[in-house]
Amino acid sequence: MRIFGLHAARTALEHVPEQTRRAWLNRSPDRKLLALRERLEALDIPVETTDRKRLDRLADSSHHQGIVLEVALPPEKGERELEERLSATEKPLFLVLDQVQDPHNLGACLRTADATGVTGVVVPKDRTVGLTPTVYKVACGGAETVPIYRVTNLARTLRRLKEAGVWIAGAAGEAEQVAFEADLKGPLALVLGAEGKGLRRLTRQCCDFLVKLPMAGSVESLNLSVAAGVLLYEVLRQREMKNSDLGCV
Structure with a gap:
């Protein structure tokens, strides 16, 4: 699943870092994005820098705040x-x-x-x-x-x-x-x-x-x-x- 947004990304890295597969970040000097990049790299999660238009497509939304993650969420139970x-x-x-x-x-x-x-x-x-x-x-x-x-x-x-x-x-x-x-x-x-x-x-x-x-x-x-x-x-x-x-x- 692709999730997006600063808060969603921080939450994923806090609770399920082992299930975060890869990340796409906007080309931006924004301090919040730079801090997330450091966290991702420390966790050895692949990070790709890209432009806003591609992030729009990846998130299927323009409200991604410059970051999209691919996360394997815990499956629903029966x-x-x-x-x-x-x-x-x-x-x-x-x-x-x-x-x-x-x-x-x-x-x-x-x-x-x-x-x-x-x-x-x-x-x-x-x-x-x-x-x-x-x-x-x-x-x-x-x-x-x-x-x-x-x-x-x-x-x-x-x-x-x-x-x-x-x-x-x-x-x-x-x-x-x-x-x-x-x-x-x-x-x-x-x-x-x-x-x-x-x-x-x-x-x-x-x-x-x-x-x-x-x-x-x-x-x-x-x-x-x-x-x-x-x-x-x-x-x-x-x-x-x-x-x-x-x-x-």
Whole structure:
């Protein structure tokens, strides 16, 4: 996969330097690009100097900030790996995204999932965005650190999680219970539906309970990734993690 941009490049070199295959840099005396070149050369990653037009073609975008990397990202995982992770985790926290198709939303969810200690993100095989360069860039490191489990049958997977003692909490605007009043401290899978559509019927039926966020203004709902962020931080708050274990924004 080709990723681009200064922040995406720094993130790749920090988290997956061994999977960075090659780099293309703009002919520029820019200090930030020169620092990245030094880092790439120290890691023995091949670097090619080129012009902006070629970088535009390589990135399929003009927003590359003078750098494009070829990176072999960690592959998505499947149901077998999910089962292994489930059995090895004492109090898991899964984020389940039901047919989310916007790469910006998936990337933002991965970023927040990393920040809140999510065990993994579960997505259905069909009608769900994959790990694209946009997802990678928006995730700001979350794509490397949070595993994505792509499953064939989401309802069946949710039932399996329930059998393993994981509570399934679905986010729905029509829920009677506010998330801040629900018990989210135990093993949990937080389920959010697709943009504009919400939870599918079978997915909703697999939930143990539904929660909502209070809306004090005139808008009816929040952006998917924003809602996921609020809910995940509520889970984190309820799990009473020590302040010394948490970083600062």
